[in-house]
Amino acid sequence: MTPEETAASEPVAARDKKRPFPWTCPRCLQQQVHLAVIPYRAERGRGGRLVSVEIPALRVPKCAHCGELLITYDVDDQIRLALDVAANQMAKQQPALPGRESANSQDAKESTTQSRATA
Numbered sequence: 001m002t003p004e005e006t007a008a009s010e011p012v013a014a015r016d017k018k019r020p021f022p023w024t025c026p027r028c029l030q031q032q033v034h035l036a037v038i039p040y041r042a043e044r045g046r047g048g049r050l051v052s053v054e055i056p057a058l059r060v061p062k063c064a065h066c067g068e069l070l071i072t073y074d075v076d077d078q079i080r081l082a083l084d085v086a087a088n089q090m091a092k093q094q095p096a097l098p099g100r101e102s103a104n105s106q107d108a109k110e111s112t113t114q115s116r117a118t119a
C-alpha cells in the first residue's frame with residue numbers, strides 16, 4: 001500500500017487542518033503527534049524524470065513517541081509545491097531524456113513507501 005492510497009482511504013486526513021494537536025499516532029497509538037518542522041528530502045517521478053528536492057523546513061505532524069511522520073494533504077501540498085519549483089528549474093536546464101520514465105517512476109514509488117515499510 002502506498003502513502004497516497006492510505007491518505008485517500010482515510011477520510012480523517014481531510015479534517016487535519018481542523019483537528020487540534022496532539023493527535024493520536026496511527027502507528028503506536030500514543031497521543032503524542034505534534035506539528036514538527038523538519039528538513040525533508042522528497043523524490044518523485046515527474047514528467048518522465050526523477051525530481052528530488054531538499055525541503056529545509058517541512059511542516060509535518062510527527063509522533064514524539066515513535067517518530068512516525070504523518071503525510072497529510074497539507075504536507076503533500078508542500079512537497080508538491082517544492083517539487084514543482086525543482087522540476088521547472090530542471091526543465092530550464094536540460095530537456096527531458098526519453099525512455100527513462102518507467103525506471104524513474106519505480107524509484108520514486110519505492111522511496112516514498114520506505115518510511116512506512118520499516119514498521
Ligand SMILES: [Zn+2]
Nearest residue numbers: 025028063066
Ligand atoms: Zn507513534
